[in-house]
Amino acid sequence: MSQQKNSESSGHGAHSRAAAANALFQVLEKGESLSTALPHATSKLSDADKRLASAISYGVLRVLPSLNRLVGAKLDKPLKGKLKVLHYLLLVGAYQLYCQRIKDHAAVSATVEAAQVLGKRNHKGLINGILRQLLREAPAADESQQRELPDDAMQNHPRWLFDSIKNDHPEHASDILTENNAHPPMWLRVNCRHSSRDEYLKQLQNSGIAAEPDNQAADAIRLQSPCPVEKLPGFADGHASVQDRSAQLAADYLNVNASHRVLDCCAAPGGKLLHLLERHSFELPVQAIDIDPKRLDRVDENLERAGLSAIIHCADVAATSDWWDGEPFDRILLDAPCSATGVIRRHPDIKWLRRADDINDLASLQSDILKSLWPLLKPGGELLYATCSILRQENQTQIESFLQQQSGASLIPIDADNEMLQLLPGDYNGDGFFYARLKKVE
Missing domain, CATH: 3.40.50.150 (Vaccinia Virus protein VP39)
Incomplete structure (x- = not known):
């Protein structure tokens, strides 16, 4: 939440939305992995804007069919060719309105301005009109300023994968599909050459980082909340690594x-x-x-x-x-x-x-x-x-x-x-x- 606020106050909110739209375009139109597309799209952004663009991009991909259904219903005809990136910008806007703790006016304003960043100044009115229409028709936000997305019959998975999971794991399919759309925890592997896991847990505690050990993997620690690796004790010297x-x-x-x-x-x-x-x-x-x-x-x-x-x-x-x-x-x-x-x-x-x-x-x-x-x-x-x-x-x-x-x-x-x-x-x-x-x- 604080990262998002910092990004808004920096005056570059439009650039983070534009970067997210560009990254999504590269993934979904060009077949590029997000881990490759996102660093390229965000290379000139501040750290706060990079984090926001990343959160939006990952979030859109988790619930893509639901967002496509929302946006597609408001378009008279599909956006194609050079305008296709605006479709992904609309997904970026819809995701903020439904799924992020960003104030509605800030989400709409920054996303509309992102159209100009993308070189589509003449289409700012289109972005503004659709996002405001979505906002008028959206369900009421909950206490965390999030809204319930429309249901998707395949839980926001492609048909082939939905069917494969159902066939291979019939008793657990629903849980798997739900987990696939969830945010993953951050796990660390403690380097036992430098310290025991218990010793490293104390170092984390002293650094104000809440964590707990795994019962099976002997060197594994799960952080209660993800944090930048730069804040991890001894990370630069190999005392711990990120690994599930x-x-x-x-x-x-x-x-x-x-x-x-x-x-x-x-x-x-x-x-x-x-x-x-x-x-x-x-x-x-x-x-x-x-x-x-x-x-x-x-x-x-x-x-x-x-x-x-x-x-x-x-x-x-x-x-x-x-x-x-x-x-x-x-x-x-x-x-x-x-x-x-x-x-x-x-x-x-x-x-x-x-x-x-x-x-x-x-x-x-x-x-x-x-x-x-x-x-x-x-x-x-x-x-x-x-x-x-x-x-x-x-x-x-x-x-x-x-x-x-x-x-x-x-x-x-x-x-x-x-x-x-x-x-x-x-x-x-x-x-x-x-x-x-x-x-x-x-």
Whole structure:
């Protein structure tokens, strides 16, 4: 709330709305990820305006169909071509009126002025008229100045994803869909090389940051309210990192010790790699591989911040002859490319960028990588398969198919209650995640 007030008083409210509209245009018209589009659209804004543009952009993507229904009903004809960005500006305005604690007049005024920032000065009257009409017809605001959006039959999900979730998780589908539209909590991973989790909790408390530990992930802390990383004690020196508690479980389930030769596949941006290095002083350098050089830059940055090192390969993991030295590994962590349907609440653009056909392609890629990696594993070695997906085709079905095809593979139960573990969004306040442990028969 205070961030929004600061942005309004700065006199640049129109620029934050224009930036949000531009970012949404890039995502929904050009297929760009929000994590790429938003920094570009907000590069010249103040920090307060960046936060507001981000909050609006993420919010619009969470409830896109409901907002489209509101705005579309007020347009005589769809806005196309060079005017299409104004459609997204109207979504920005509608989201503020319905979902944000911003005074109505400020939301309307700043959004109308944003049309000029976007080079559409002659259409300010259109934006003003539609937003004021929406405001007249909107339900009364509640105590927090928010209004109830129109219901959406698929809970603001595309049909293919709505149906997939219903089919794969019939008993939990409604909860999953609700969680996907919620704001995610902020989780930290404490670097045990610097302090214990209890010690770091005290440091947070001394800094006025309320937090609590997780009962399962040994290094995980959940903040009661998200905060800028600059305010976290020792963050710049690698004392803590931002990582969801479900992802942190990889370090436990890999069942690794310091004597093992370890490979981390599809490793960028490096959270799981760092977690392993923080926990163990490996006798042999850990190796990590990813095909994306830009994402590997993040790995290098994170390693440098933490003062840790690993052997990094920029290569296609399936093309093993290009990078493997012929020495087998005791442990392989495969954080497989996936639909990311378990982290939609963190990346709501996934709902609108993914297509049903993508799942078949991803499942085929996962299968190819698994088959390529299996010869790199020592007899008696273990491979941990992980995804941030909640779709069976990428998870249980993928592993069952591999076991049928690979006679030398066996499944090691994740724990006493689960052969394979499917965490759903919101389970233990974490993201959706899947884990399966495979052992090569000796």
